[in-house]
Amino acid sequence: MPNLRLPRAHCDRDDLPSICAKCGREETTLVSRTFTWCPSWVFIFIIFGGLLPLLIVYFIARKRMRVNVPLCDEHAGGWKRAALFGWTSVLGCVALLIVGLTVADQVGPIVAMVGGVGFVVCLIALAVWNMFLIRPTKITKEDITLAGVCQEFADEAKELRSRYDDDDDRRDAYGDYDDDRPQRRTTRTRDRYEDEYEDNRRDRD
Numbered sequence: 001m002p003n004l005r006l007p008r009a010h011c012d013r014d015d016l017p018s019i020c021a022k023c024g025r026e027e028t029t030l031v032s033r034t035f036t037w038c039p040s041w042v043f044i045f046i047i048f049g050g051l052l053p054l055l056i057v058y059f060i061a062r063k064r065m066r067v068n069v070p071l072c073d074e075h076a077g078g079w080k081r082a083a084l085f086g087w088t089s090v091l092g093c094v095a096l097l098i099v100g101l102t103v104a105d106q107v108g109p110i111v112a113m114v115g116g117v118g119f120v121v122c123l124i125a126l127a128v129w130n131m132f133l134i135r136p137t138k139i140t141k142e143d144i145t146l147a148g149v150c151q152e153f154a155d156e157a158k159e160l161r162s163r164y165d166d167d168d169d170r171r172d173a174y175g176d177y178d179d180d181r182p183q184r185r186t187t188r189t190r191d192r193y194e195d196e197y198e199d200n201r202r203d204r205d
Ligand SMILES: [Zn+2]
Pocket: 020, 021, 022, 023, 024, 025, 071, 072, 073, 074, 075
């Protein structure tokens, strides 16, 4: 699956293809997702002093960007399903670990071991699951790079971007863009823009 770089202005204005980012079928919903990313050098801090310095540097260095991701019904719940599995399985394993450590009889150590091993297995399963979800590989002030999108979505997003880059009015609008308030796309506004674009193109031809 390709990596796709999306300018922040396009994400803020929901100028994204109207197909599912995961499978390329028709978009049925926009899922608002705030992606978080931090550079990998941050994790060096766990060597210098442990978890607390790591957390402090993580919260300073992390970058966030909200994207309304076009998805079909089948893929709209992907992040929720992963989060539900993560929380229930990890909390379940921690509960087993605590119960196992507090029970005095012979069953206690076995329960604790099941909880401990289960915890590690769940973390590995979550890491693997995450590789199949749409996720950020880099976020800067100007853009976000997403992995896990389908080829059709990546191609259409690049096509849409090159169209806008060719459009002087649109590019000027983005150049002057300093409004922090996100504007939610309606199908009508995007369709209208695309109609205008087609009209202009026909005029030029
Ligand atoms: Zn889909």
